Amino acid sequence: MDYRILGKTGLKVSVVGFGGIPLNNVPMNDAVKLVNRALDLGVNFFDTARCYGQSEEKMGEALKSRRNECYIATKSLERTKKDIIKELDTSLRNLKTDYIDLYQIHDLRKPEDYSTVMSPGGALEAVLDAKKEGKIKHIGVSSHQPTLIVQAVRTGYFETVQIPYNIIDFELFQDVLPVANGLNMGIIIMKPFSGGLFKDASKALRFVLSHPITTVIPGMASVNELEENVKVCENASVLTEAELEQLKKEADRLGKDFCRRCGYCLPCPQGIDIPTVFRYERYFDSYYQEAWAREQYEWLPIKADECIECGKCESKCPYELHIKEKLKSAHKKLI
Numbered sequence: 001m002d003y004r005i006l007g008k009t010g011l012k013v014s015v016v017g018f019g020g021i022p023l024n025n026v027p028m029n030d031a032v033k034l035v036n037r038a039l040d041l042g043v044n045f046f047d048t049a050r051c052y053g054q055s056e057e058k059m060g061e062a063l064k065s066r067r068n069e070c071y072i073a074t075k076s077l078e079r080t081k082k083d084i085i086k087e088l089d090t091s092l093r094n095l096k097t098d099y100i101d102l103y104q105i106h107d108l109r110k111p112e113d114y115s116t117v118m119s120p121g122g123a124l125e126a127v128l129d130a131k132k133e134g135k136i137k138h139i140g141v142s143s144h145q146p147t148l149i150v151q152a153v154r155t156g157y158f159e160t161v162q163i164p165y166n167i168i169d170f171e172l173f174q175d176v177l178p179v180a181n182g183l184n185m186g187i188i189i190m191k192p193f194s195g196g197l198f199k200d201a202s203k204a205l206r207f208v209l210s211h212p213i214t215t216v217i218p219g220m221a222s223v224n225e226l227e228e229n230v231k232v233c234e235n236a237s238v239l240t241e242a243e244l245e246q247l248k249k250e251a252d253r254l255g256k257d258f259c260r261r262c263g264y265c266l267p268c269p270q271g272i273d274i275p276t277v278f279r280y281e282r283y284f285d286s287y288y289q290e291a292w293a294r295e296q297y298e299w300l301p302i303k304a305d306e307c308i309e310c311g312k313c314e315s316k317c318p319y320e321l322h323i324k325e326k327l328k329s330a331h332k333k334l335i
């Protein structure tokens with residue numbers, strides 16, 4: 001296994017880490033075996049989140065007896081100090097540990113999120129305190145929104161940044177890499193397969209690893225997937241021109257007709273959280289998480305069928321998505 005230094009955290013992490021989303025759907029015994037197999041193969045960076053269902057609990061169970069062999073990263077969607085403190089304590093309990101190596105403010109989506117997090121009484125204040133207390137070793141940030149993430153990175157508060165990066169979306173995030181590298185931040189790549197769309201794991205992972213990033217964390221639900229990903233990343237040669245062409249063709253075939261969660265379409269006058277609806281649809285379609293996606297959708301206070309078809313969102317979407325139609329289809333699946 002190759003290892004790289006995770007920016008200013010100084011942690012030496014495997015070039016392929018373990019993305020914890022799919023653990024939610026893996027039975028506990030299998031999850032424990034899978035995570036242990038990852039450790040045996042040299043994977044030492046494990047990423048999960050409070051919002052990934054039972055993922056933290058399963059990861060905690062698997063890692064509790066091998067805590068000193070790994071780095072655990074988790075994250076929270078809470079934006080205020082009081083709410084994120086509760087989340088952190090829950091994560092520590094779930095993960096069966098008294099410290100988290102990397103705690104990330106998760107999925108900054110809207111400018112309001114960002115200003116709440118960074119303001120007095122915001123989530124950042126809480127995680128800085130938790131770092132002083134030793135509950136957190138390092139602080140990171142994640143987002144699918146290119147402009148906000150560059151803003152967050154530039155503050156200098158965060159030691160790592162987690163972004164989606166793949167052949168379809170890399171242009172969106174091309175400004176993030178030089179800024180983050182210039183500040184010596186660790187760069188963690190999620191969604192190397194663009195949410196499960198790419199079937200050729202080898203080319204997709206090698207594409208990501210050919211960029212100046214630290215670790216790529218594909219979601220893994222089986223030992224086969226794990227072993228395949230590790231094998232690719234251990235011997236990750238640069239893509240040949242012909243392979244890059246094949247990957248681009250695959251990207252063209254898949255098209256670009258899906259939500260990147262940039263949030264430009266918001267606010268919706270009806271209050272529909274458009275990117276979140278599409279996010280749950282993606283989980284439903286690509287991560288074998290139908291039940292979880294429906295459950296999360298159930299919690300959304302305003303469902304997609306509240307759309308009055310005003311069209312305001314479509315005029316702001318840089319990908320020219322037919323949001324109104326897509327919302328109808330997502331609602332049918334998720335209700």
Ligand code: SF4
Nearest residue numbers: 268307308310311313
């Ligand atoms: S078309 Fe529907 S989803 Fe889009 S802004 Fe109008 S009400 Fe909201």
Ligand code: SF4
Nearest residue numbers: 259260262263265317
């Ligand atoms: S629907 Fe379009 S504008 Fe809205 S989050 Fe998705 S990609 Fe961005």
